Amino acid sequence: MMDNKKIRFTPEPTLRRLVRYLPVLQALQNKGIELVSSTTIANEIVLDPTQVRKDIEYTGIIGKPKTGFVITELITAIETFLNWNNVTDAFLIGAGNLGSALLGYERFKKHGLNIIAAFDADPAKWDTEIHGITVLPLDKLPDLAERMKIHIGVISVPAESAQQTAELLIQGGILAIWNFAPVHLKVPENIIVENIQLAQSLAVLTSRLRESFTHDNIMSGEQPNVGDNILPVNR
Amino acid sequence: MMDNKKIRFTPEPTLRRLVRYLPVLQALQNKGIELVSSTTIANEIVLDPTQVRKDIEYTGIIGKPKTGFVITELITAIETFLNWNNVTDAFLIGAGNLGSALLGYERFKKHGLNIIAAFDADPAKWDTEIHGITVLPLDKLPDLAERMKIHIGVISVPAESAQQTAELLIQGGILAIWNFAPVHLKVPENIIVENIQLAQSLAVLTSRLRESFTHDNIMSGEQPNVGDNILPVNR
DNA sequence: TTTTTCTCGATATAATTTTCTCGATATGAT
DNA sequence: ATCATATCGAGAAAATTATATCGAGAAAAA
Numbered sequence: 277m278m279d280n281k282k283i284r285f286t287p288e289p290t291l292r293r294l295v296r297y298l299p300v301l302q303a304l305q306n307k308g309i310e311l312v313s314s315t316t317i318a319n320e321i322v323l324d325p326t327q328v329r330k331d332i333e334y335t336g337i338i339g340k341p342k343t344g345f346v347i348t349e350l351i352t353a354i355e356t357f358l359n360w361n362n363v364t365d366a367f368l369i370g371a372g373n374l375g376s377a378l379l380g381y382e383r384f385k386k387h388g389l390n391i392i393a394a395f396d397a398d399p400a401k402w403d404t405e406i407h408g409i410t411v412l413p414l415d416k417l418p419d420l421a422e423r424m425k426i427h428i429g430v431i432s433v434p435a436e437s438a439q440q441t442a443e444l445l446i447q448g449g450i451l452a453i454w455n456f457a458p459v460h461l462k463v464p465e466n467i468i469v470e471n472i473q474l475a476q477s478l479a480v481l482t483s484r485l486r487e488s489f490t491h492d493n494i495m496s497g498e499q500p501n502v503g504d505n506i507l508p509v510n511r
Numbered sequence: 512m513m514d515n516k517k518i519r520f521t522p523e524p525t526l527r528r529l530v531r532y533l534p535v536l537q538a539l540q541n542k543g544i545e546l547v548s549s550t551t552i553a554n555e556i557v558l559d560p561t562q563v564r565k566d567i568e569y570t571g572i573i574g575k576p577k578t579g580f581v582i583t584e585l586i587t588a589i590e591t592f593l594n595w596n597n598v599t600d601a602f603l604i605g606a607g608n609l610g611s612a613l614l615g616y617e618r619f620k621k622h623g624l625n626i627i628a629a630f631d632a633d634p635a636k637w638d639t640e641i642h643g644i645t646v647l648p649l650d651k652l653p654d655l656a657e658r659m660k661i662h663i664g665v666i667s668v669p670a671e672s673a674q675q676t677a678e679l680l681i682q683g684g685i686l687a688i689w690n691f692a693p694v695h696l697k698v699p700e701n702i703i704v705e706n707i708q709l710a711q712s713l714a715v716l717t718s719r720l721r722e723s724f725t726h727d728n729i730m731s732g733e734q735p736n737v738g739d740n741i742l743p744v745n746r
Numbered sequence: 747t748t749t750t751t752c753t754c755g756a757t758a759t760a761a762t763t764t765t766c767t768c769g770a771t772a773t774g775a776t
Numbered sequence: 777a778t779c780a781t782a783t784c785g786a787g788a789a790a791a792t793t794a795t796a797t798c799g800a801g802a803a804a805a806a
Contacts, residue, residue: 285718285719285722286718286722287792287793288715289793289794290793291711291714291715291718292708292711292714292715294714295708295710295711295714296695296711299693299694299695313752313753313754314753314754315752315753321695324794324795324796325753326755326794326795326796326797327793327794327795329753329754329755330755330793330794333755338754338755339753339754339755340753340754340801340802340803341752341753341754341755341800341801341802341803342751342752342753342754342801342802342803342804343752343753343754343802343803344752344753344754345754357718357721358714358717358718358721359717359718359720359721360714360717362721364717364720373611373612373615373616374612374616376608376612377608377609377611377612380608381608381609381709383693383710384709384713387710387713387714387717388713388717389713389717427720428716428720451720451723452716452719452720454712454713454716458534458618459534460531460534460556466723468716468719468720468723470712470713470715470716470719471712472707472709472712473527473530474616474619474707475530475618475622476526476527476530476531477689477705477706477707478619478622478623478624478689478705479526479527479529479530479593479595479622480523480526480527480705481663481687481689481703481705482593482594482595482599482622482623482624483520483521483526483592483593483594484520484687484703484705485594485599485662485663485686485687485703486592486593486594486597487520487521488686488701488703522762522763524763524764525763548782548783548784549783549784550782550783559764559765559766560783561764561765561766561785562763562764562765564783564784564785565763565764565785568785573784573785574783574784574785575771575772575773575783575784576770576771576772576773576782576783576784576785577771577772577773577774577781577782577783577784578772578773578782578783578784579782579783579784580784
């Protein structure tokens, strides 16, 4: 299939920063300001102005020397770039604690995601409504996904059933999966998977906390505890 | 103080990968296997073996040529490195949909986090229990945090009140914040903040989806839609 | 008008992270 | 005992990402 070898995607750090620029821009807009410089944005979120300009370059917007960027233009360009102006219908699977919370998140619609149905394996949940969204039997998923041309699936099932849920989604012709289950999904390479791994995030937090203690201890000359082995040993 | 200029933290990608090694190791352990090579781990999650070795190096564990690493040793070392063997008590603020879901997550205890109390500004929620955890009035937070020497705060309040919640936590002597609110918190630099930004994750997903469409279109010779400006323009 | 100042965007440099290469070593096979 | 093989860990190379430098253009001030 042609040489689809190496298509370059936008770097993830850039995408994440673009999201952070939006509230800054909106706040300025609310103050009635029409123009913004990369420096202003950078100051607001502690970043390098050059980096802000590089990120903005991806959206295709070009600024003017001395004045900067037109805020409305920039907001629209970022939202378009992120595909947030095309709201896509999605299915959610797993109407447990987390799934229910996600169903209640109105905000997702502003971010291009509209969850229109939920699925669960538990018959007790079938035909109930959670935040206005009906829970359906899991086995109806592939057929419905295909008929409704659903492209995004949100997985909030327990770890054990995540893989088979993913397969069900793929069977239904889904293109992208937002995965909240703490497992690495094995999927064909054309399927886009974006993970929310709470454990990973928590690991960063707890490690940093340990590291900050450790560094303090080193400074104050205290002994690290047994098992505290901390930094890579150079030998 | 002293010269705490540049203490090097473990790279975040390394921390995140270490978390992913754990289930692989546990699965092998459950099969009765005692030794593992970096290649085996790497194959399991589609990664470079050298990278696996580099990551493991941080934990202080050293392997043996030809045989690899002792699985039990490695698991313990990773968990210790992540500080998951020292379970830390924490407070959660904001007992809404998401907050409640988080309170129901038993798994966090295995990851070094034990949420022992929840706080909310809404009097209707005071003294109720969610997943066995009592919800307390928000204004009791700073005093209690200080007296109980709580080091971690989990913020799951709406965006508008996140900053003031953070300040309340800091006032109570908290050291680290796990922030689920969609805002960038402004905190003193010694405070550790780890964000779960659903919008950012979603942005990666929706962008990739757009990019994959766009690339397909390019290949099939179709015109991109108006406003699809996609890739950085080289001029 | 001319000068000053601010900011863009192109290019260059630096830092970080990932991947590759290779000698050393432990194990199992001959 | 010797050889073949798998694997480690150190260091080099490559790739990616972030930061710094600087000429040019636009606006405001002199």
